[in-house]
Amino acid sequence: MATPEQRRTLVTEIPGPRSVKLHEQRSAAFAAGFGVTLPVFVAEAGGGIIVDVDGNHLIDLASGIAVTSVGASHPEVVAAVQTQVERFTHTCFMVTEYEAAVDVATTLNRLTPGDHEKRTGLFTTGAEAVENAIKIARTYTGRQAVVVLSHAYHGRTLLTMTMTAKNVPYKEGFGPFAPEVYRVPSPYAYRWTGDASNVAGEAFDQLVDVISTQIGAHNVAAIIAEPIQGEGGFIVPPEGYLPKVAAYARENGIVFIADEIQAGLGRTGRMFAVDHEGVVPDLITTAKALAGGMPLSAVTGRAEIMDAVAPGGLGGTYAANPVACAAAKAALEVIERDDLPAKARRIEEIARPRLEALVGPSSPVGEVRGRGAMLAMEFVERGTTIPAPDAARKVAAYANSHGVLTLTCGTYGNVIRLLPPLVIGEDLLSDALDVLEAGVASL
Known part of the structure; x- marks a missing residue:
């Protein structure tokens, strides 16, 4: 067509x-x-x-909520999907293996920030990627607490809905919510009530205060942030905030997760939104634009963190679906080449x-x-x-x-x-x- x-x-x-x-x-x-x-x-x-x-x-001006970055029917994505469908639609990557999934993981390991050794896990939805990132961080650290920002959106599952800030329509009537999720103020400069010239510093100080007084840094498995908050209103953190948070996490043995599901893969003018300030997350989640409209998501991160989960601890029937992986191979090639x-x-x-x-x-x-x-x-x-x-x-x-x-x-x-x-x-x-x-x- x-x-x-x-x-x-x-x-x-x-x-x-x-x-x-x-x-x-x-x-x-x-x-x-x-x-x-x-x-x-x-x-x-x-x-x-x-x-x-x-x-x-x-x-x-919607792209299916930032999904169809390469267009909704890019010929190379269409051709890749058609070819794969003719070969097979499913075997389950946890049962038998196929090259497309490995190719996508290898590409994400190369594209994501940092030159450290990485591993990738492929899933289906953005919320699934976020939830698995938290599972991985908790396993690696042996801790339970998760720190999120106000105005955040992370998904609609029980855990990710809990992590999401906005009540209506995402949370109303759906409680009780998951435990051990703590919220800190977002550096929302337009609505900051403190020193307008020091939003990054004040917001970071409040994050540290909440963690120190309410949780204990030694109990925090992960701090997760959208480098640009999506559903919250496209809130761009002021310069210096994310580097401070990432450094604090590293100093305290906390896994820093960048939720790049909406902002990642070229959307903000860099391959990832954290690239604007040179931030290297421990884990990074992608979805939306990853597979040109097919359902696919990923967690990519430091090898020692990703490999902390024993075989069988990650997966899902449709995780790394072969048709979606074929689409992702083509979409990623277009994003880079063009x-x-x-x-x-x-x-x-x-x-x-x-x-x-x-x-x-x-x-x-x-x-x-x-x-x-x-x-x-x-x-x-x-x-x-x-x-x-x-x-x-x-x-x-x-x-x-x-x-x-x-x-x-x-x-x-x-x-x-x-x-x-x-x-x-x-x-x-x-x-x-x-x-x-x-x-x-x-x-």
């Missing part, structure tokens, strides 16, 4: 009549707990375009100045932040820092109705995030920004 025409085209209202009818069927068949951002049904997608069943061409981190930097060069022009004392846009192709606008009551989730929802709805798929996020629900495919055309990106600017003006 050819890549869809890379042009925004609306032939019906959004959603169109066929999507409306299908959504009615979905509502009757699917559990209500599965929400939806935009109730359109997709017929095909590729590059920076999604084509719905009514024939509308929508600009994709230098998609550079494409992410170019996306930021185009988008950031236009987004920052929307910020002002009388504007509902309080701040623009992010790195590379991971950018966000935080909406506030004009002239204040009071969160304005209604404004964010209205602008997102305006964009969606005009053929630009956007996502909201943030602990307060007041952030619009931009996650375009890294292969999006510049004309298409500019068109999408035109629509976003009009959406803000419509307020």
